[in-house]
Amino acid sequence: xxxxxxxxxxxxxxxxxxxxxxxxxxxxxxxxxxxxxxxxxxxxxxxxxxxxxxxxxxxxxxxxxxxxxxxxxxxxxxxxxxxxxxxxxxxxxxxxxxxxxxxxxxxxxxxxxxxxxxxxxxxxxxxxxxxxxxxxxxxxxxxxxxxxxxxxxxxxxxxxxxxxxxxxxxxxxxxxxxxxxxxxxxxxxxxxxxxxxxxxxxxxxxxxxxxxxxxxxxxxxxxxxxxxxxxxxxxxxxxxxxxxxxxxxxxxxxxxxxxxxxxxxxxxxxxxxxxxxxxxxxxxxxxxxxxxxxxxxxxxxxxxxxxxxxxxxxxxxxxxxxxxxxxxxxxxxxxxxxxxxxxxxxxxxxxxxxxxxxxxxxxxxxxxxxxxxxxxxxxxxxxxxxxxxxxxxxxxxxxx
Numbered sequence: 448x449x450x451x452x453x454x455x456x457x458x459x460x461x462x463x464x465x466x467x468x469x470x471x472x473x474x475x476x477x478x479x480x481x482x483x484x485x486x487x488x489x490x491x492x493x494x495x496x497x498x499x500x501x502x503x504x505x506x507x508x509x510x511x512x513x514x515x516x517x518x519x520x521x522x523x524x525x526x527x528x529x530x531x532x533x534x535x536x537x538x539x540x541x542x543x544x545x546x547x548x549x550x551x552x553x554x555x556x557x558x559x560x561x562x563x564x565x566x567x568x569x570x571x572x573x574x575x576x577x578x579x580x581x582x583x584x585x586x587x588x589x590x591x592x593x594x595x596x597x598x599x600x601x602x603x604x605x606x607x608x609x610x611x612x613x614x615x616x617x618x619x620x621x622x623x624x625x626x627x628x629x630x631x632x633x634x635x636x637x638x639x640x641x642x643x644x645x646x647x648x649x650x651x652x653x654x655x656x657x658x659x660x661x662x663x664x665x666x667x668x669x670x671x672x673x674x675x676x677x678x679x680x681x682x683x684x685x686x687x688x689x690x691x692x693x694x695x696x697x698x699x700x701x702x703x704x705x706x707x708x709x710x711x712x713x714x715x716x717x718x719x720x721x722x723x724x725x726x727x728x729x730x731x732x733x734x735x736x737x738x739x740x741x742x743x744x745x746x747x748x749x750x751x752x753x754x755x756x757x758x759x760x761x762x763x764x765x766x767x768x769x770x771x772x773x774x775x776x777x778x779x780x781x782x783x784x785x786x787x788x789x790x791x792x793x794x795x796x797x798x799x800x801x802x803x804x805x806x807x808x809x810x811x812x813x814x815x816x817x818x819x820x821x822x823x824x825x826x827x828x829x830x831x832x833x834x835x836x837x838x839x840x841x842x843x844x845x846x847x
Contacts, residue, residue, distance in 0.1 A: 456607035457484035460813035463834030480579035520836035610788035638785030644778030668694030
């Protein structure tokens, strides 16, 4: 006799789980509180749809915090495995110049979702939208469906309710109290992959808002990342910033502030920069920075804003600033504006198969667990890998 599986939430982790579960062993139902599945998945695709990243699996695993928790599922269903699976369901992908993986031109997020939904249809997965989970009635799940309370029994329940950012997509973290009431330890949510606040001078930000620093290196807390940084009215954002979210957040929360350092010329040593600037040329020092170091107007403006006149005209001090320009972070973007969150269910609360230790037959996957990763396909890959890993575990369980 088949066992019933209730999957609560309709994001990437839930969809991969449902696609992989053996329909000969399980009756599978997805319960989603929105009118349609995967709203955050679709919204995230509006800004550049990174399906995953193409780097080798050893480097790939190292991008996660903590990486030892997710390593088994990432190695069991790798970034290359995801590309093979997507191709199997009709979604071709390519590796961009950034080594990120995108759907081929013309394929939109909704096309990827529709391909996945077609797989669910083949497996006769039941999808119930507008069903919001409200807790338990003894051992049964309670859902609100258009104001009506519905009790549902299930042999296995998988929570895939997401984190606490982008609440307009349904990912609002409202489930935390329901699990806390059952004794599950919840770590308070914090923003990740977000804009960090810089108190810019009015004259600087009025000229440079929205402009990018390219080919720079950013460091914080002993970690370093090459990439791009975008100047915003609120502060800084971009790939290099997101990659250091864990370090920036840790420093900010422990010291009530953080400092990041920009290396404006990561390809040159301080001594090489000094030699170039000591070459006598006609014109101003500003012109020399452009001619000898190929610094952009924005880079020079940043140097001037972070230096006294004495520091800017002192070659030794200027070289140090070029290699390590400090930016003081005074705040983080509101959690609802973050691309992702860290926090949620403590990792000590789940076993190696994502089962809640205090609630046997209940599992949790996706962003509702307390792990972190930068943008660039890592968040999405981890969710797909967790869904796949749990489904494989349930398929192989001998006690069913």
